[in-house]
Amino acid sequence: MAYDGPVIDYGPNPPHGPDVTGHHPPFELTDIDMTHSEKEVFKQILKPDDSYDENGVYWADLPFFKRAKFVTKVNNEETRREFRAFWDMFKNDPLAPVGFYFRNMVLPGAGLGLEGYVLFSIGNLKPLFQKGFAECWNKEAICNPTWINAVDYLEICGIIVGQILVGVIGDWIGRRWGLIQDATIMFIGLIMLTASWGVTQNGWVICYAWSLFFYGIGVGGEYPMTATSGMENAVGSGTVSTRDDRLHRGRKVTSAFLMQGWGQFFNQVLLIVLLLIFHHGSGNAPYSKVAVQYTYRVSFAIPAVGTLWLVYWRTYKVKASANKQLQYAKKKNAVTGYDTESLSLTIHYFGGRLLATAGTWYANDVFFYGNKLFQSEFIKVIMPHSNSIMPGWLYNLINVGVSLCGYYLASFLIDNKLYGRKHMQSIGFLMDFILFIVPAFNFEYYTSVEHIKEFQAMYFLSSFFNQFGPNSVTFIAAAEVYPVAVRASAHGFSAAVGKLGALTASVLYNYIDTQTKFYVVPWFGLAGVVLNVVFMPDTTGLDLKEQERRWAFIRAGRENDYHGIAIHPKHLSLWERLRGVGKHYDAELDYAQRIEEMRREWEERMAQKVEEKEQAHDDAFDDDFHADVSSYFQRSTQSPMLRGAENEKIPPHEGLNGANGNGI
Structure with missing residues (x-):
């Protein structure tokens, strides 16, 4: 999937962002671009272990018996985790669970x-x-x-x-x-x-x-x-x-x-x-x-x-x-x-x-x-x-x-x-x-x-x-x-x-x-x-964030470009399935699409930060300039020339310009 967006220059030391390569656009998103550690990071973010098995397969895509085994395992682990949290809370304060x-x-x-x-x-x-x-x-x-x-x-x-x-x-x-x-x-x-x-x-x-x-x-x-x-x-x-x-x-x-x-x-x-x-x-x-x-x-x-x-x-x-x-x-x-x-x-x-x-x-x-x-x-x-x-x-x-x-x-x-x-x-x-x-x-x-x-x-x-x-x-x-x-x-x-x-x-x-x-x-x-x-x-x-992703595509008039789990047959009604709503579901394509979206969002944030930094620099320059001018005027009001101009009823701007017209 090639990047066709704008090229953003982040300077000589660009930060390492979610293009997962260390190189910046334009680039091709392929498995070769990602190191093993980067793959693991993205797997944790995009394929959490409570919804995806160890092979990265969504729980609803698993065969029935594997699905039952996976769901039972996740539920048992979560029950144990919650019980440990409850017990720790109770030991610290017996009334804490009530609160x-x-x-x-x-x-x-x-x-x-x-x-x-x-x-x-x-x-x-x-x-x-x-x-x-x-x-x-x-x-x-x-x-x-x-x-x-x-x-x-x-x-x-x-x-x-x-x-x-x-x-x-x-x-x-x-x-x-x-x-x-x-x-x-x-x-x-x-x-x-x-x-x-x-x-x-x-x-x-x-x-x-x-x-x-x-x-x-x-x-x-x-x-x-x-x-x-x-x-x-x-x-x-x-x-x-x-x-x-x-x-x-x-x-x-x-x-x-x-x-x-x-x-x-x-x-x-x-x-x-x-x-x-x-x-x-x-x-x-x-x-x-x-x-x-x-x-x-x-x-x-x-x-x-x-x-x-x-x-x-x-x-x-x-x-x-x-x-x-x-x-x-x-x-x-x-x-x-x-x-x-x-x-x-x-x-x-x-x-x-x-x-x-x-x-x-x-x-x-x-x-x-x-x-x-x-x-x-x-x-x-x-x-x-x-x-x-x-x-x-x-x-x-x-x-x-x-x-x-x-x-x-x-x-x-x-x-x-x-x-x-x-x-x-x-x-x-x-x-x-x-x-x-x-x-x-x-x-x-x-x-x-x-x-x-x-x-x-x-x-x-x-x-x-x-x-x-x-x-x-x-x-x-x-x-x-x-x-x-x-x-x-x-x-x-x-x-x-x-x-x-x-x-x-x-x-x-x-x-x-x-x-x-x-x-x-x-x-x-x-x-x-x-x-x-x-x-x-x-x-x-169903992750409701995925439902919002699908909604963003619908609002943009690109319903058929969405391939994620919000249109998985498991999460659609019989009426929606008969109408073909889930026909564009594609787990692999959606995974690549989500990485692309994360990279673009990261670029937008970085561009915004650069813009904010430049704006802050410009504001600081303006503040320094105005401070310098203000300081100059303050010092000038104490100068003999300006006091003389005031005594002789000469308008202040004439006194500042001086007789030779060279100005400040």
């Missing part, structure tokens, strides 16, 4: 934890309102039923607005600003929820519904901001990726996302404790209006304090480096505002991916909200005469615990190259389909007293596979399969379509009975499997 987990998993997902707390609190509080304010929430005698239903609808609408709006803002202004804005909106929304009131109960319901809408805007923004910032903090900016990004990117993002599950858990625990406190140690009906008021208002006031702290943290502790990768991409493409060109190109080149991330999220949210269908039915069978809300809350607490097991198992396996994102999502959807279709066509059998335990088991298993599958994968995939420039927008759009699935479920469930719901819901799981298999690419083990 590490808090900084790297809890804090990045704190917004989603608060979101999970509040949003799932709405569903938990509704049965309490129906018991404490029966005339309004249950019988709907003094309250407008439209506004009662609007509580669910406006919450979801607010989330949709936030997901799209803040997604665009995140790509336009930056991730850090989006994070601060989300936390601020959520804090104000929680104050509104805590203090919501009305002259009548119907007025209170209206205030409560609009407070949820406002809060939902902040919640919606958390989805694209947490996903993109968590992912990009792992990846970093520039052109060289990190081992941590390649091996643990999915775990890092999923570990932040699972804070949503902890939010649900703590909400349910606190509601149980608060009701026992304000209802005189009893969880049984009837519930006084005072107990209900105190329970729900204090339950919102507690996360308000945490959200205020989150505003502080994101404002003063989250550095501007949260925007580093976005700024790097914009600078590289000379973009100052929102990158509309990248948005247009994404729709054109990645339309199938948009269908995959948005469509699977839609199907998942129908399942996510449909999971509650089991609970009300088996409680009705187990406790047919119960008038208490406590059994529902306690079973929900168990269900959240099962969900957390699914979240954590997803974080452990989501980066495994032999399993990974795509398989996890397909299996999750398929299992949920089975777990819903079985009771749908045997409803009376499984809701009988004799078989209600099997019905309960399906309830908990559907929760587990929802988290250990589509709920976790949709969150990361919707950010990971798109370029940096539009990552937040694409994630926000996908999440918003997902919430349309939640809205579909909320509206649909008001018009059909429970058994019909079981007939309808399973098919969304089957649709999720199809969309995932056909349109979703598998980014497990």
Whole structure:
């Protein structure tokens, strides 16, 4: 591959750069040009041992058994390395691992934890309102039923607005600003929820519904901001990726996302404790209006304090480096505002991916909200005469615990190259389909007293596979399969379509009975499997820097000139492979191309340094010249000639020029 760029003169002692020969362009890049040590250096940079075997073969190019052996070896080595690091940390300070987990998993997902707390609190509080304010929430005698239903609808609408709006803002202004804005909106929304009131109960319901809408805007923004910032903090900016990004990117993002599950858990625990406190140690009906008021208002006031702290943290502790990768991409493409060109190109080149991330999220949210269908039915069978809300809350607490097991198992396996994102999502959807279709066509059998335990088991298993599958994968995939420039927008759009699935479920469930719901819901799981298999690419083990390299070629109108692993069949969807996207994949050609790119980048940097050095020299010369002139004028003002010129009212310039006109 011959170099056809400009020849740059670095002087008599040019530095040894990435042409790997010690000679400078023009040159021919061949194996003869490289010494053995130089080959090893480039192999370490371009073919890291966590993705390439000892012969420099990419892991996805290896035959199945060799691939399994290689992946297992890398994973075992990484596990041992992490355990040693953990043990060293623990020996130095037993609480250090807790601090590490808090900084790297809890804090990045704190917004989603608060979101999970509040949003799932709405569903938990509704049965309490129906018991404490029966005339309004249950019988709907003094309250407008439209506004009662609007509580669910406006919450979801607010989330949709936030997901799209803040997604665009995140790509336009930056991730850090989006994070601060989300936390601020959520804090104000929680104050509104805590203090919501009305002259009548119907007025209170209206205030409560609009407070949820406002809060939902902040919640919606958390989805694209947490996903993109968590992912990009792992990846970093520039052109060289990190081992941590390649091996643990999915775990890092999923570990932040699972804070949503902890939010649900703590909400349910606190509601149980608060009701026992304000209802005189009893969880049984009837519930006084005072107990209900105190329970729900204090339950919102507690996360308000945490959200205020989150505003502080994101404002003063989250550095501007949260925007580093976005700024790097914009600078590289000379973009100052929102990158509309990248948005247009994404729709054109990645339309199938948009269908995959948005469509699977839609199907998942129908399942996510449909999971509650089991609970009300088996409680009705187990406790047919119960008038208490406590059994529902306690079973929900168990269900959240099962969900957390699914979240954590997803974080452990989501980066495994032999399993990974795509398989996890397909299996999750398929299992949920089975777990819903079985009771749908045997409803009376499984809701009988004799078989209600099997019905309960399906309830908990559907929760587990929802988290250990589509709920976790949709969150990361919707950010990971798109370029940096539009990552937040694409994630926000996908999440918003997902919430349309939640809205579909909320509206649909008001018009059909429970058994019909079981007939309808399973098919969304089957649709999720199809969309995932056909349109979703598998980014497990893919270096996202390579995806940005491919994107640079697409933006330059040279898509077919890219030959790297971002178009490896393993990392493309079935739809993309059928369209021939991966036909230009060529490992050897790409390797030579990457060395060429590194050399050109090095030359640009060296040329920039030379220019900066020359500019600094010129600036220094100008400064010295001006200093000399200034010094001369200062000395001249003390000379007898100038003082004489001043005494004789001669203009200063005449005195300086002198009588003979020779000037300075």
